[in-house]
Amino acid sequence: MTSLLTARDLAVGHGGKALIRGLDFRLPAGQVLCVLGPNGAGKTTLFRTLLGLIPPVAGEVTLDGAPLARLSRPQIAARLAHVPQALASPFAFTALDIVLMGAAARLGPFARPGRPETARAMAALDRLGIADLAPAEIARLSGGQRQLVLIARALAQDAAALVMDEPTASLDFANRRQVAQAIRQLAEAGRSIILSSHDPDHAAAVADQVLLVGREGALACGAVIDTMTEANLSRLYGISIRGQLSASGRLHFY
Numbered sequence: 542m543t544s545l546l547t548a549r550d551l552a553v554g555h556g557g558k559a560l561i562r563g564l565d566f567r568l569p570a571g572q573v574l575c576v577l578g579p580n581g582a583g584k585t586t587l588f589r590t591l592l593g594l595i596p597p598v599a600g601e602v603t604l605d606g607a608p609l610a611r612l613s614r615p616q617i618a619a620r621l622a623h624v625p626q627a628l629a630s631p632f633a634f635t636a637l638d639i640v641l642m643g644a645a646a647r648l649g650p651f652a653r654p655g656r657p658e659t660a661r662a663m664a665a666l667d668r669l670g671i672a673d674l675a676p677a678e679i680a681r682l683s684g685g686q687r688q689l690v691l692i693a694r695a696l697a698q699d700a701a702a703l704v705m706d707e708p709t710a711s712l713d714f715a716n717r718r719q720v721a722q723a724i725r726q727l728a729e730a731g732r733s734i735i736l737s738s739h740d741p742d743h744a745a746a747v748a749d750q751v752l753l754v755g756r757e758g759a760l761a762c763g764a765v766i767d768t769m770t771e772a773n774l775s776r777l778y779g780i781s782i783r784g785q786l787s788a789s790g791r792l793h794f795y
């Protein structure tokens with residue numbers, strides 16, 4: 542299986558000082574990789590490195606086989622889209638305005654989005670079942686709806702992979718479920734997704750692979766069932782954690 546995004550012996554951090562060392566993973570098309578770890582472990586720092594916003598402390602990231610360091614920002618943006626946490630905007634943008642920013646990402650700096658970009662933005666909203674929200678002001682939407690609009694923006698950018706830093710943080714149960722379903726649908730349609738979470742149940746429900754990063758660095762990476770063991774999670778969070786497989790085959794931790 543070819544990998545869209547790979548990390549080889551990667552170390553990430555700030556000012557040349559590594560927060561996480563020894564990262565090795567491959568993210569193939571159509572898979573979801575969830576990064577789990579305590580506060581301050583370096584998940585956001587890892588994502589900023591994968592997006593090419595900060596350089597690795599050591600090792601290498603490749604995108605479609607090409608070293609990230611050799612790619613320009615537009616080349617990276619054409620393959621990888623960043624989905625930030627859904628914060629309220631102080632500006633009176635509509636959902637369509639936000640998604641158009643993704644659809645117009647490949648236009649020149651002074652070009653205005655036209656009919657093809659609007660059609661692409663509407664198609665992305667429609668794909669997530671929220672086309673009716675197009676004219677709604679973003680500030681009036683719920684947290685879950687705002688997160689779906691940001692995912693639609695990444696889809697309109699037409700990138701093969703989505704990088705999502707805690708996409709369900711601050712969302713209630715129903716909104717979390719809605720966003721988790723959208724993530725699974727995107728993976729089933731062939732997109733690769735790397736996200737972070739503070740909820741092992743959420744990781745087990747949404748991911749194919751998990752990467753555990755602790756305060757001492759990378760702890761484990763692999764398929765959910767092999768990696769999310771009671772021993773690994775207890776070590777990761779420094780407390781005793783038990784796991785249970787429900788009748789529906791879902792993993793739950795307590």
Ligand SMILES: Nc1ncnc2c1ncn2[C@@H]1O[C@H](COP(=O)(O)OP(=O)(O)OP(=O)(O)O)[C@@H](O)[C@H]1O
Nearest residue numbers: 555556560578579580581582583584585586587739
């Ligand atoms: N620009 C920066 N320069 C120096 N240190 C930074 C910078 N950004 C973050 N840090 C530090 O790096 C460490 C890891 O931060 P990071 O945000 O990557 O962790 P995280 O795992 O995403 O945390 P959380 O789960 O709380 O969001 C923290 O100690 C933070 O203070």
